[in-house]
Amino acid sequence: MLRRLTLTAVASFAALSAATPAATAVTPVLPLPPLPVLQGDWVGGRDTATRLTVTVSESGNPTADGTxxxxxxxxxxxxxxxxxxxxxxxxxxxxGDNPFVPTDRNAMCTQQAGGPAAARVQGTWQGENIDARFSRANGCEISRWNNLVPVLPSAR
Known part of the structure; x- marks a missing residue:
């Protein structure tokens, strides 16, 4: 029984192998359609354009809050x-600095409060997707926020 199954499998494989070149020989090769022109600042295949959405709340400046x-x-x-x-x-x-990198979890930060201001920055910067959150919860976060002014507003 096993011998019969093996012979059937080998015969089927041989038949399929022989049929494949014949099938491809008959089928004409069609050219691919042209690719659309890519838009954006493409360097090495990456879009380096900056497109960000900045959402700010409770900054102490009502005109700076919003999206x-x-x-x-x-x-x-x-x-x-x-x-x-x-x-x-x-x-x-x-x-070579990335201002959107979060504060290291092991960083020693002063425990000063900088207010309830919060911000989120989403989008693309230097070909990288950005989704960063900012606050003024401690000295490290205040410094991180201040280093991104005027992308983020000056918080009061």
Whole structure:
């Protein structure tokens, strides 16, 4: 019985192997359609454009609270200080700093309170997806926030 199954499997495999080249020889090769032109600042296959959504609450400045769009190259969107914010992000990119990296969990931070201000930044910066949260809960977070002004507003 096992021998019969083995012979059937070998015969089936041989038949399929022989049929495959014949089937492909008859089928004409069709050219692929042209690819669409890719848009954006593509360097090495990565979109390096900056497109961020900045949401701020309880900053102490009612005109700074809300959701703002920031686009760079050229600077635009609904962000109130788009050009200055884009300049700051360009300087960070040139120096190799990522201002969106969270504070190290093991960092020694002063236990000072900087107020209830909170912010979230989402989008794309230097070809990387960004989803960063900011607060003023302690000295490290206050410093992190202040280093991102004017992307984030000056909190009072």
């Amino acid at each position: 703002f769009e920031l686009q760079c190259d050229p600077a635009g969107g609904t962000h109130p200080a788009a050009q200055r914010a884009c300049d700051l992000l360009a300087e960070a990119a040139e120096s």
